[in-house]
Amino acid sequence: MDPLDGVEEVPWDELLATSDAPATGAQVIAELRALADGGTWTDRLSDLLIEDADYFYTEWGTDCGYGPATAPVLRFLARIAAAHPSDETTIAVLDFMVELVSAPIDREGASGQEIDDRIDTVREALRDSQGLLRAAASHVPARPEVDRLLAGTYSGAYEPRWRGIARELAGRCGYRVDVVRIGRRTLIDTENGLLDPDTGEQVYPPPRPSGLRPRVNSWPGLLWWLRRHVEPGRSRTVRQPIGGARERQISFPLAGRTCLVRLDGDAVRRTDAENGENVGTPIPVARPRAVGVFDADGPVLAVASGRVIHQFDAISGVHTLRTLSGHRREIHDLAVADIGGRPTLFSVDGVSLRRWDALTGTPWPAPIPAPGPITAPRLRGRLPHPAGPRPGGD
Numbered sequence: 001m002d003p004l005d006g007v008e009e010v011p012w013d014e015l016l017a018t019s020d021a022p023a024t025g026a027q028v029i030a031e032l033r034a035l036a037d038g039g040t041w042t043d044r045l046s047d048l049l050i051e052d053a054d055y056f057y058t059e060w061g062t063d064c065g066y067g068p069a070t071a072p073v074l075r076f077l078a079r080i081a082a083a084h085p086s087d088e089t090t091i092a093v094l095d096f097m098v099e100l101v102s103a104p105i106d107r108e109g110a111s112g113q114e115i116d117d118r119i120d121t122v123r124e125a126l127r128d129s130q131g132l133l134r135a136a137a138s139h140v141p142a143r144p145e146v147d148r149l150l151a152g153t154y155s156g157a158y159e160p161r162w163r164g165i166a167r168e169l170a171g172r173c174g175y176r177v178d179v180v181r182i183g184r185r186t187l188i189d190t191e192n193g194l195l196d197p198d199t200g201e202q203v204y205p206p207p208r209p210s211g212l213r214p215r216v217n218s219w220p221g222l223l224w225w226l227r228r229h230v231e232p233g234r235s236r237t238v239r240q241p242i243g244g245a246r247e248r249q250i251s252f253p254l255a256g257r258t259c260l261v262r263l264d265g266d267a268v269r270r271t272d273a274e275n276g277e278n279v280g281t282p283i284p285v286a287r288p289r290a291v292g293v294f295d296a297d298g299p300v301l302a303v304a305s306g307r308v309i310h311q312f313d314a315i316s317g318v319h320t321l322r323t324l325s326g327h328r329r330e331i332h333d334l335a336v337a338d339i340g341g342r343p344t345l346f347s348v349d350g351v352s353l354r355r356w357d358a359l360t361g362t363p364w365p366a367p368i369p370a371p372g373p374i375t376a377p378r379l380r381g382r383l384p385h386p387a388g389p390r391p392g393g394d
Helices: 025-036 044-049 070-083 087-101 112-128 130-137 144-151 219-229
Strands: 170-174 177-182 185-190 193-195 202-204 237-239 250-254 257-263 267-272 288-295 299-305 308-313 319-325 333-339 342-348 350-357
Touching: 025 044, 025 070, 025 087, 044 070, 044 087, 070 087, 070 112, 070 130, 087 112, 087 130, 087 144, 112 130, 130 144, 170 185, 177 333, 177 342, 185 333, 250 288, 250 299, 257 288, 267 288, 288 333, 288 342, 299 333
Parallel strands: none
Antiparallel strands: 170 350, 177 185, 185 193, 193 202, 237 288, 250 257, 257 267, 288 299, 299 308, 308 319, 333 342, 342 350
């Protein structure tokens, strides 16, 4: 079958109307045809798809993104990769697909509905291409790019049922989040201040910049003092070291022993605290940035990866089939806290702070339904065998 079957039927010129090139459908088809014929990869296709619009993407400082032609191009690229014109072409195509779906999505002036609609078309294209991507992966050496495409790491919108209800808890919160207790009160500690976990309102303002020691008789001075003397909360999270970020070690009990959790490349590792040996096989996760643990009739790991949070059974390493999506940008940190007697997740992406009910995946401030079951099978009371099956992702 011709991997470009139906390519002439796509309204390319309409989809490329906002291209920065400017681009035409004939040009895009020519580039796709060259790839299907085993041609050498160039950046020409990327240049044709870049949108003439301003984007804001904090972590990379990128000010451009790809236009509405992204979804149909992804479908044809998946076909080309599966057809395997050559190793070089297949690998280049898979790399470019990752670039397309991980590019900035928050176009200046675009409404939330417009962004959601565009994300949904990309989601659908990737979902329909799962079989093709697996076929492509069978032709070339192991590629983490394929795992990332299959994992759905690059979302960027709430599930349809939460749209119009869920929203960020607070904005301009930086890249770090933690939980602190002041007396009996639990607060969310961000780079820009201490926040109320129920409303997102700032309780204490941030300390002065430039390393100046604030006066203790001022509100910034009080915050400076609190951050050095308050009792640590129950965040129980660990993040990848980014710049000078502080590592936090988490653990969970298992059969009378303690398991430590750490991030290691594209995996989450569990090790025995006493002898340092691996507990089960590493859990494969694409670009994990932070991980926390909470209890749901057994320990569950919440792992920030790309723009989503995956949940894994901490004992078996199996995905719980629950993935939390809503961030527009890549998540850099998350924290776990007990709020109102329920395990709650807080995640930041450099701009927004979002809150989730950990048991149901419900984003704030949507009403929390009756808790659903954590569906992953458990290996209660014994350690997973190191040679057991490799746990899968979403």
